[in-house]
Amino acid sequence: MLEVEICQMKMKNPTLLAAGVLGSTASSLNWAARSGVGAVVTKSFGLEPNKGYPNPTIAAVEGGIINAIGLSNPGVEIFRDELYHLDGTVPTIASIYGSTPEEFSEIASRIERFADALELNVSCPHAMEGYGAFIGQNPDLTMEIVKTVKKAVKIPVIVKLTPNVTDITEIARSAEQGGCDALTLINSLGPGMRIELETAKPVLSNLYGGMSGPAIKPVALRCVFQVFKEVKVPIMGVGGITNYADAVEFIYAGAKCVQIGTVVMYRGLEVFREICIGIERFMKEKGHASVEEMVGLAHE
Amino acid sequence: MHFPNVVKIKRIIEETPTVKTFIFPWKIKEEIPGQFIMLWNFQDEKPMSISVLDPVNDEMGLSIKRVGPFTNAVHRLKEGDQLGLRGPYGRGFQISGSKILAVGGGVGMAPIAPLVEEAIRRGLEVDLITAAATRDEILFQDRLETSGANVLPTTDDGSHGFCGFATELAEELLSKAVYDMMVCCGPEIMMKKLFDLSERFQLPAQFSLERWMKCALGLCGQCCMDDVGWRVCVEGPVFCGHELRLISEFGLYHRDAAGTKHHF
Numbered sequence: 411m412l413e414v415e416i417c418q419m420k421m422k423n424p425t426l427l428a429a430g431v432l433g434s435t436a437s438s439l440n441w442a443a444r445s446g447v448g449a450v451v452t453k454s455f456g457l458e459p460n461k462g463y464p465n466p467t468i469a470a471v472e473g474g475i476i477n478a479i480g481l482s483n484p485g486v487e488i489f490r491d492e493l494y495h496l497d498g499t500v501p502t503i504a505s506i507y508g509s510t511p512e513e514f515s516e517i518a519s520r521i522e523r524f525a526d527a528l529e530l531n532v533s534c535p536h537a538m539e540g541y542g543a544f545i546g547q548n549p550d551l552t553m554e555i556v557k558t559v560k561k562a563v564k565i566p567v568i569v570k571l572t573p574n575v576t577d578i579t580e581i582a583r584s585a586e587q588g589g590c591d592a593l594t595l596i597n598s599l600g601p602g603m604r605i606e607l608e609t610a611k612p613v614l615s616n617l618y619g620g621m622s623g624p625a626i627k628p629v630a631l632r633c634v635f636q637v638f639k640e641v642k643v644p645i646m647g648v649g650g651i652t653n654y655a656d657a658v659e660f661i662y663a664g665a666k667c668v669q670i671g672t673v674v675m676y677r678g679l680e681v682f683r684e685i686c687i688g689i690e691r692f693m694k695e696k697g698h699a700s701v702e703e704m705v706g707l708a709h710e
Numbered sequence: 711m712h713f714p715n716v717v718k719i720k721r722i723i724e725e726t727p728t729v730k731t732f733i734f735p736w737k738i739k740e741e742i743p744g745q746f747i748m749l750w751n752f753q754d755e756k757p758m759s760i761s762v763l764d765p766v767n768d769e770m771g772l773s774i775k776r777v778g779p780f781t782n783a784v785h786r787l788k789e790g791d792q793l794g795l796r797g798p799y800g801r802g803f804q805i806s807g808s809k810i811l812a813v814g815g816g817v818g819m820a821p822i823a824p825l826v827e828e829a830i831r832r833g834l835e836v837d838l839i840t841a842a843a844t845r846d847e848i849l850f851q852d853r854l855e856t857s858g859a860n861v862l863p864t865t866d867d868g869s870h871g872f873c874g875f876a877t878e879l880a881e882e883l884l885s886k887a888v889y890d891m892m893v894c895c896g897p898e899i900m901m902k903k904l905f906d907l908s909e910r911f912q913l914p915a916q917f918s919l920e921r922w923m924k925c926a927l928g929l930c931g932q933c934c935m936d937d938v939g940w941r942v943c944v945e946g947p948v949f950c951g952h953e954l955r956l957i958s959e960f961g962l963y964h965r966d967a968a969g970t971k972h973h974f
Contacts, residue, residue, distance in 0.1 A: 432931035432939070434969050441939030453931060461967035465755035466748070466796075468925040470712030479930055484969035608716035609792060611752055675927045678944070 412690055414448070414701045416644050416666050417527045417566035417591045419501040421448035423686045424661065424701050428648050428671035429454055429505035429529060429570065432679075434483060436495035439502070445679035446686060449501040451669060452493070454531040455483035456507050456541075457517055463536075464615040469604045474623015474650065474672055476602045478536040478616035481507055486517050493524035501526040503568065509540040511558035522563045530559060530590075533572035533597035535620040543572040543597070549584035556588025566591035568646065571633075573599055573626075578633050579640040586641045594646040594669065595633045599626045622672040624650045631663050638664025638706055652676070654688020661701060662708040712927060714750045714794030720769065722789055726847045729775045729817055730785055731761060734795065736770035738763055743825035744802030744918055744948040747772060748926050750794030751787075754780045757923045757943070759895070760798065761820035763828070773849070775817035799926045800947045803916055807890020809835040811883060811913075812859075813876050813904055815896020816842055819849040821918050821948075822895050830858045837883060838862060841876035841896065845869035877903040884911045891915065898974055902961030908951045915951040921964055932969070935959055 412423035427450045432438035434453040442450050462482025469476050483489065486506075496502055504525035508514040518528055532552055534542030545551050552569070559567050569585040571578060573596040582593055598620025604613045630649025638645060647665025651657055652673040660668050673681050689701075698704050721733040746757045749772060762771025776785050787793070803825045810829055814822035819840055829836050841864040842848045848863045848870055855861045863871030864879050872879045877900060880892075884907060894904045895918035908915035921933040921942040928944035935942065936959040940949075954960050963973045 431929050432934060432941075434931040435934050435936065435939070435965075437936040437939035438931050438934040438941075439939075440937075441934075459968040459970055462924070464753075465924060466714070466750055467930070468712070468927060469714075475712065475927070475929075477925065477930075479924060482924075482932070482968055484965075488970060604713070606714055606716055606794065609752065609794075613714060613750075613794075615754070672929065675929045678928070 411693060411699070412686060412701060414667050416646070417568065419449060419526050421501060421667065423448040424667035424689070425657065425682050425685055426451055426503070426646065426667060426669045428669035429531065430479070431671035431674050436492040440497045442679055443497060443500045446683040447500060448667065449503060451503040451529055452489070452505050453483060454481055454505040454507045454534065455486060455489045455517070456481065457486055457513060459483070459485040459488070466613050466615060467619070469613045469619070471602065471604060471621060471625070473625025474621060475675070476600065476604065476614065476619035476621050477598070478601070478614045478619035480616060481534060481537055481541070486520050490521050490524060493521060503527045503529050505529040505531050505570070507531040507534065507537065507541055509545070511555045514555050515558045515562035518559045518563045522565055525565060527566040527568055527591070528559065528563065529568040529570050529594055530555065531570055531597070533570050535572060535574055535598055535601040536616055536618060543574060546572040546581060547575050549581050552581055553584040553588035556585050556590045560589040568592040568594055570594035570597055572597045573629055573633050579637055582637040582641050586643050590643060592644045592646060593637065593641065594648060595637055596630045596649050598622045599629055622650070624652055626650045627656060631659055634660055634665050635663040635708065638709065654685045654692060657685055657689055658692055658704070661704045662706070664706040664709065666701070666705050712796065714796045716792050716794045719787060719789050719791050719793060725773060725849055728847065729773055729849060731771045731773040732784070732793070733762060733769050733771045734793070735768055737768055738765035738770060741770065741798045742802035743828055744821050745798040745800050746947060747795050747797040748799065749784070750796065751780065751784055752794070753783060756780050757926060759821040759918065761823050763824045773817060773820040797926070800943055801945065803893055803948050805829050805832060805834065807834070809889050810891045810893060811880065811889045812836055812838045813880055813892065813894045813896065814838070814840050814849070815876050815900045816847065817849070818896030818918070820895070822893065823850045823854060825893055826854050826859050827857045836860065837887070839864055839876045839879050841865070843867065876900055877907065880904060881907055884913065889913060894918070898961055905951060905954055905960070916948050917951070917954060918948050919946050919960070922967055932965070
């Protein structure tokens with residue numbers, strides 16, 4: 411009943427572990443897989459090892475957190491070894507980042523054999539200059555990167571977009587024209603910041619950090635709804651999902667599946683099972699026979 | 711919660727030439743021995759075990775050894791200076807049984823000290839091995855003797871107490887007496903040996919582990935351990951012996967800020 415297929419990946423349910431939450435080792439991805447996710451997205455990795463920003467890298471805000479981890483990762487060579495150690499019980503999407511089309515396609519071709527699909531991170535709001543949202547705010551560069559990666563690999567290519575643009579549909583169309591197989595909407599919001607009162611100091615070492623958690627859900631939902639009308643490729647919805655009702659909202663807005671992240675901090679990996687049970691109960695109540703038939707119902 | 715609480719250092723205790731205890735005004739609510747605090751010095755933020763829990767006087771303390779730029783900077787601070795504290799985080803020690811063996815190696819004594827005090831308060835009998843390389847570095851001997859523990863100092867060079875490693879004394883004690891539980895914190899190589907002893911003597915045991923930490927909220931994945939994936943910041947830092955059997959990297963390697971493996 412919960413099965414969905416996206417980018418030729420057969421998922422037992424429409425939930426995915428979102429990029430950047432756990433996911434930097436085979437161990438944590440396998441753990442997520444055993445906790446009932448439909449598929450996993452790895453933490454983003456690049457060509458070379460990157461320590462990320464110094465701590466503090468995280469701070470609470472009303473309705474979630476802001477983070478500036480700074481794309482820390484051990485580099486593609488070590489990450490390939492982690493991917494090799496995956497149990498393979500659920501599909502794996504490898505999230506990758508770079509600054510140029512060549513950098514993206516080099517990483518992509520080096521890990522193609524070890525992942526079911528790629529998710530291009532052109533949307534991290536706290537990345538180093540030239541990376542992340544610096545790319546995703548530029549439609550032409552986004553299209554060029556998608557084109558280059560598509561040429562380099564055979565596995566499906568998903569593009570994760572930033573909401574921090576004037577018109578997200580413009581970027582979505584560019585990614586689609588570049589040939590992407592699906593879109594993930596949205597990366598964290600902002601960036602935002604927090605200042606400590608006693609010392610008048612910004613808390614994050616990077617000053618600014620991407621906002622995630624329940625507070626960003628309405629923005630994410632709007633992005634999915636808006637983009638659904640403009641593109642043909644399937645959409646993975648992500649942003650502030652904490653329960654089954656949030657997940658259904660995203661599916662009704664046009665998402666074929668949902669990625670879940672920050673709520674793991676409140677409820678642990680158990681949350682995936684809870685959400686799946688909730689969706690299934692809801693579908694029975696409403697008489698939906700498949701997730702597929704629920705996608706985009708809010709548009710009818 | 712999840713935001714630094716900036717407080718002034720109330721008192722600084724010079725414990726050894728390299729370890730200072732910083733006492734903060736703190737309303738103790740759910741804090742238990744074995745939990746940790748993310749300590750922010752306005753440059754960087756690191757996890758530190760709680761070493762003093764005093765609900766009567768509303769005080770909490772962190773015992774910090776000078777080992778690098780962060781801890782050196784903290785050591786230069788004076789009473790009245792500010793630090794940011796976020797937490798408590800993690801799963802602490804569980805006190806059970808009626809006779810326990812506690813083992814702390816070096817600054818690993820930090821979480822062991824309040825655990826021993828709490829166990830004694832509850833009427834347990836405690837044998838404590840406080841181990842260091844040399845006499846000057848022995849931590850909390852007077853404090854824990856005062857609390858009523860049977861304190862057994864151990865030095866590598868024999869300058870004070872038992873001459874040898876904590877693990878050697880532990881083995882001797884385990885062969886002679888029956889304990890209900892062992893609790894340990896210290897260098898991972900030491901804990902690996904203590905774990906092997908706990909398996910050999912079939913003794914329930916708890917170990918406080920350390921890994922590179924960023925968020926402390928169970929999100930960033932930095933402190934996940936192979937092969938089970940458990941997070942030191944949430945499922946730990948205290949793990950039971952039977953859980954350690956599933957942690958294949960225990961005693962072998964850890965990962966740095968980028969996630970690159972380093973062998974012990």
